[in-house]
Amino acid sequence: DLHFASAPHQLPLQQGQSVAMRAWWRHWQQQEQQQDDEDTDPDPDPAAPGAPLGANSSTRSGVAAGAAAAAAPASSSAASAAPAGGWDEQVVADWEASLKVLKAEWATSGPFDGLLGFSNGAAAALLLACHATHDPSALPGLRFVISAGGYVPQPLARLVPLVLVSAEPQPTPTPPAAQQGSSAGGGGGDGAAGARLAAPLPLASLHFCSPSDAAVPYGDSLELVACFRREGCSVVEHDMGHCLPQRAAHCTAVADFVRQAMEGAGTGPPAGGRGRGGDAAAAAAGSSGGRGRGGGGGGGGTAAAADPV
Numbered sequence: 001d002l003h004f005a006s007a008p009h010q011l012p013l014q015q016g017q018s019v020a021m022r023a024w025w026r027h028w029q030q031q032e033q034q035q036d037d038e039d040t041d042p043d044p045d046p047a048a049p050g051a052p053l054g055a056n057s058s059t060r061s062g063v064a065a066g067a068a069a070a071a072a073p074a075s076s077s078a079a080s081a082a083p084a085g086g087w088d089e090q091v092v093a094d095w096e097a098s099l100k101v102l103k104a105e106w107a108t109s110g111p112f113d114g115l116l117g118f119s120n121g122a123a124a125a126l127l128l129a130c131h132a133t134h135d136p137s138a139l140p141g142l143r144f145v146i147s148a149g150g151y152v153p154q155p156l157a158r159l160v161p162l163v164l165v166s167a168e169p170q171p172t173p174t175p176p177a178a179q180q181g182s183s184a185g186g187g188g189g190d191g192a193a194g195a196r197l198a199a200p201l202p203l204a205s206l207h208f209c210s211p212s213d214a215a216v217p218y219g220d221s222l223e224l225v226a227c228f229r230r231e232g233c234s235v236v237e238h239d240m241g242h243c244l245p246q247r248a249a250h251c252t253a254v255a256d257f258v259r260q261a262m263e264g265a266g267t268g269p270p271a272g273g274r275g276r277g278g279d280a281a282a283a284a285a286g287s288s289g290g291r292g293r294g295g296g297g298g299g300g301g302t303a304a305a306a307d308p309v
Contacts, residue, residue: 003109006022007023007098007120008101009022009094023094024095025124088154088158091153091159095124102128103138112142113142117147117150122147123153126147126224127153129145131160133201143203143262144258145205145206147205148243149208149209149242151216151220151221154194165196168196200229201229204233204257204261206254209222209236210238210239210243210245211239212240232261
């Protein structure tokens with residue numbers, strides 16, 4: 001079964017929109033990412049293969065719990081002007097509120113076996129997986145994560161239990177005002193170094209990544225992949241850009257991965273690997289989430305993820 005949950009934060013309406021999009025947190029790169037999405041496909045057909053899903057989804061009772069959805073960015077002025085406390089404070093406060101929503105969803109509709117997230121939803125799924133790993137009693141049952149167009153949000157050290165974060169920071173991109181065309185997948189909106197996990201999460205994961213993704217750089221998605229242990233972790237590359245690919249091969253990859261993850265729950269996750277086009281052998285685990293400071297955007301939500309910006 002799939003369970004859908006909505007992100008609590010509403011984004012400003014864009015020209016031509018009649019319904020406001022939602023996100024797990026708000027940040028300065030939402031405008032930049034939305035422009036990238038518009039340049040790639042100004043009016044994507046929701047029914048077309050590979051088009052981003054319009055809602056996040058999660059599953060339980062032996063299936064996957066996840067999130068995936070499409071979101072629009074804030075207006076130019078909203079995306080450019082930093083809030084009074086700075087973008088880090090905005091991201092941290094928004095995520096704290098989102099985490100409460102997700103924990104409540106887990107308690108009332110879960111437990112869930114897995115998470116599915118796209119873009120901002122994929123980043124949120126990563127964060128939720130960190131909390132579930134640190135405190136299984138609060139978020140019981142999690143076995144796997146599936147992500148598409150995801151990245152590691154920042155400031156990571158303030159978004160997950162500190163004990164999971166490495167003491168060695170990594171360089172991250174600076175905001176648009178200081179560096180035009182900065183990476184959409186990095187961390188520090190203030191140019192500070194980005195944190196990383198001290199050790200891979202002990203969960204099976206399946207990741208859809210695209211070298212042609214204009215919103216989340218391929219390297220940023222691979223940084224998210226590195227957050228999960230190699231055993232049981234697989235990457236499926238595709239050429240469809242920033243989306244949750246839904247061609248027959250991709251759907252088969254997901255189904256096979258979930259089946260293997262559930263069958264191997266008692267003896268460890270299935271062997272992972274890398275593939276293209278959604279080959280079943282290339283899908284073994286997944287995760288979803290959204291961008292934080294300097295990270296990619298996303299809206300919509302579920303018991304673990306959100307939408308892309």
